[in-house]
């Protein structure tokens with residue numbers, strides 16, 4: 512994988528970072544690297560996630576899911592870090608039979624359940640805490656749908672959860688196949704554990720190759736000039752400090768659309784603290800080139816655009832045509848056109864002096880997605896060290912979680928604050 516930060520230099524863009532400032536920042540990266548390596552060595556909370564490519568045992572996952580690996584469809588019931596990794600991996604591998612229920616929209620849940628052949632469907636119910644209301648409510652609905660369809664849900668469900676909590680008790684009571692969310696690994700950093708990999712394993716994907724991709728990026732040198740993940744994390748941080756409060760993640764591949772969603776959780780929950788942190792936004796090339804690019808290029812200069820693409824992809828020829836005006840399209844490929852769109856967006860931003868970073872992976876395949884996810888996790892941890900914030904907590908999100916539970920009846924304090932909201936209604 513390659514990360515090109517040239518278009519984020521002050522000589523090219525504003526905000527941008529000068530070569531001298533980058534050299535000075537590299538000294539801070541070296542110190543942050545020591546902290547990260549110590550955390551990995553001691554398996555400290557959060558840092559332990561960066562050991563997953565080596566510590567996750569793909570055989571244990573494959574064996575545990577064996578009772579349901581005849582399933583034609585997999586339904587992941589989870590939310591946030593307990594769903595986005597699996598969804599990202601499924602999409603990257605072009606697997607449309609791996610679906611995710613990560614919202615409690617009744618219309619959507621009903622539709623998914625009515626479309627799925629439940630007797631051919633395996634369910635992974637995933638919650639690190641085992642207490643997340645959305646996940647447990649959806650699971651109860653799914654379970655009932657299986658029963659109503661005459662399918663024994665206990666034969667179709669795998670649980671992935673922590674050591675204790677309601678989901679663990681349920682797994683024990685019904686003797687369900689169970690995998691653990693590894694100790695010290697926050698949900699949004701768990702894609703390369705059973706959380707992200709078990710659903711793919713049920714569908715028969717080579718999860719060992721996904722982990723190998725992570726291993727490829729796990730050798731970290733103490734300099735941003737030698738470690739792509741550090742280059743990205745350091746430049747994103749430096750540009751934020753210089754005014755790029757928004758980071759628009761824009762992959763040029765439909766198969767990476769969910770990756771942008773995964774990245775948004777990683778970046779926002781990890782770095783949005785103490786009044787700091789870039790706002791990650793999601794875009795898709797070339798589609799958003801025809802909408803959001805206007806704002807990136809000509810709106811306030813507060814956005815770093817992160818352009819991601821595979822260097823190679825299968826192409827689809829555009830047929831030759833005898834229409835003179837369309838002749839230039841004939842005998843090209845859609846992939847060739849997409850690459851031209853990518854280069855045009857990059858050039859358009861550079862021409863206007865707006866910063867971008869280019870991330871290129873070889874292919875969007877098992878190893879490619881493993882490497883990309885791992886690289887972004889390291890980038891995020893590095894950025895957290897540079898900001899000096901607690902990367903691995905999410906107190907603001909937890910507040911909302913407790914308040915939502917309180918509002919539907921578990922009687923906790925935050926729900927009182929919700930009830931007292933000031934109203935100024937216009938109808």
Ligand SMILES: O=P(O)(O)OC[C@H]1O[C@H](O)[C@H](O)[C@@H](O)[C@@H]1O
Pocket residue numbers: 590591592593637638639640641642643646698699780905908909912
């Ligand atoms: O895995 P769970 O405990 O169910 O949590 C699911 C999600 O819940 C919250 O929104 C947290 O802030 C996320 O980081 C977490 O991924």
